[in-house]
Amino acid sequence: MGMTFLRGNPQAPKGHAIFFARSSSDPRVVYSTYCVVPPIPMSLAKYLPPLFAAQIPAEELREASSVTGMPIPPMLEEGISMAQLEMLAERRGDDLCDLGSVSSRDEVSRMQMATMSCQEYAQLYATYMEAASPITSAEMPELRESIPLDDLDAEELLLQTMSDRQKLAELGKLVGTARYALEGHDTTLLQETRRRLQRIANQLPEKYRGSEIVAAAVGSAQHSARLAELYLSRAYKLLDEEYAEIPGIERAIRELQE
Numbered sequence: 001m002g003m004t005f006l007r008g009n010p011q012a013p014k015g016h017a018i019f020f021a022r023s024s025s026d027p028r029v030v031y032s033t034y035c036v037v038p039p040i041p042m043s044l045a046k047y048l049p050p051l052f053a054a055q056i057p058a059e060e061l062r063e064a065s066s067v068t069g070m071p072i073p074p075m076l077e078e079g080i081s082m083a084q085l086e087m088l089a090e091r092r093g094d095d096l097c098d099l100g101s102v103s104s105r106d107e108v109s110r111m112q113m114a115t116m117s118c119q120e121y122a123q124l125y126a127t128y129m130e131a132a133s134p135i136t137s138a139e140m141p142e143l144r145e146s147i148p149l150d151d152l153d154a155e156e157l158l159l160q161t162m163s164d165r166q167k168l169a170e171l172g173k174l175v176g177t178a179r180y181a182l183e184g185h186d187t188t189l190l191q192e193t194r195r196r197l198q199r200i201a202n203q204l205p206e207k208y209r210g211s212e213i214v215a216a217a218v219g220s221a222q223h224s225a226r227l228a229e230l231y232l233s234r235a236y237k238l239l240d241e242e243y244a245e246i247p248g249i250e251r252a253i254r255e256l257q258e
Helices: 050-055 058-064 082-092 107-132 137-146 154-161 164-183 187-202 210-218 224-239 243-257
Strands: 004-007 016-023 030-036 070-078 095-102
Touching: 004 082, 016 070, 016 082, 016 107, 030 082, 030 107, 070 107, 082 095, 095 107, 164 187, 164 210, 164 224, 187 210, 210 224, 224 243
Parallel strands: 016 095
Antiparallel strands: 004 095, 016 030, 030 070
């Protein structure tokens, strides 16, 4: 699929662009969406609740683990005129890209065009950044090793500023990442996630049973994912002082462990 830059340079894309396509039946009708390439690597899998992560196939989680470019909204939508799009791109400093024409009656085609064009744009951006960056990906390990992390552990400092609720929320995200790593047999990701889980668990009061959450999160037993979910639920009930709910959760935990 090709795109034409009406504003901006395909050799140096900004990383954020307004896409538009005209109706194949009426060129006056314009459909548009906004494409953004995150400047910071982002994984959607780590934000999935453990229950959802355990139910999604590993292949789909693998696709969600590396977000390159995303259309917002996910489908080319009608409602903004060509003049308005040009004005927005000018004022915001966005690239403005013409995708051609699309059927006004085919929503699937409008969604596919948005997705595929965003992937194409993200590839242009990646190529540009790789050529422009003075640091290559091969040099990154040496760069990381040269930073004296022992002098200032940013992750540890951040944890110390977080409330118990925030720590539990972060645990929940990492449980999803751990289950994804297990499904995909990604031992490197699993080890890193285990380390981060344990670090947060060590910062929590013992009553929340952080060690049990970690053990269940990285466990390979049949009910490990469900156990992790139950332990997290128990911790939240304690936090919210909903003590009447806890015996039922603990009974469910015992039944899975029998």
